[in-house]
Amino acid sequence: MSMRVLSKAAPVTRAYIRYASTESATQKASQAVNNATSAVKSQGLTKALCNLYKTVTSPLPASIKSPLSKVVGVFEPVLYYSEVVYHLGKQIVVRQNFVFPGKADFASAETQLFKVLEYIKIKNIKSIKDIPVGQWKRGAIKTFELSSLFVVGEIVGRQNLIGYKD
Template identity: 30%
Template sequence: MASLFFKGVRLSRTQGTRFSQVRFASTTAAVAEKSGQVTKGVQNLATKIAALRKPILYNAAVVRELVKEVWKREDLSPPSLAQIEEARSYLQKTLHWKHIKSLSLYDYARIGVRSAEVAGFFFIGEVIGRRSLIGYNV
């Protein structure tokens, strides 16, 4: 008679229903344990967010008041439709779309290589200026 071994319990084939019940019970227990861990993690996250709520709201209020002061003192206002139209027409005049459309693939590749070169020199200069490869010394 063939028998099955599961967690140190010897079950024969005639006891197959008990074997599946033991297996189902152990799986259910594992799932319940994992879901309990997830629930605890979510509760911890919720308490951390609740603890940070007051400082976040305070800092948002400070930033809002600061923006109001700057807006008043600098006499700022959103651009009018005439100003937006003027900027759009100026941009169209300065960009020569015919010239851009007539460039060859070689010209685009050359522009890309030059751009990468300029960006590389910029980043190398940043590293030299910081005297560190990562971040600023604060």
């Protein structure tokens, strides 16, 4: 045998051996969920999501990371302020002892609505579906007129088109 035949032979490699892990996949997943929920409780939803984003995108190349970070940069303030509004609303509900309306509240609101509809001369109305299209159009126009008068009044009262004068 020549040296050429020996040098062209396939290199001897070690066979790939898969070792069993000490934890199953379900245990790892449940541990990850527990870590995520504890992070959300301790840091807040926005910070936890930002940390998760940084963890997930750290191995990605820069060509993918930069456009993705621009998109996340847009949604981060939205997430933050929605979380602020949620917590503020929760405090208001607790302090003012607000209760969600029940069926009786909806029924009384519906009867009051029908009394108003009868007052503005819409006759024989048993449900909202019975109102003719022409009356819907007239109501929409009146609503637009009233709201535009309100906006014009606000502008005149502020003496400025946008915001208040300093």
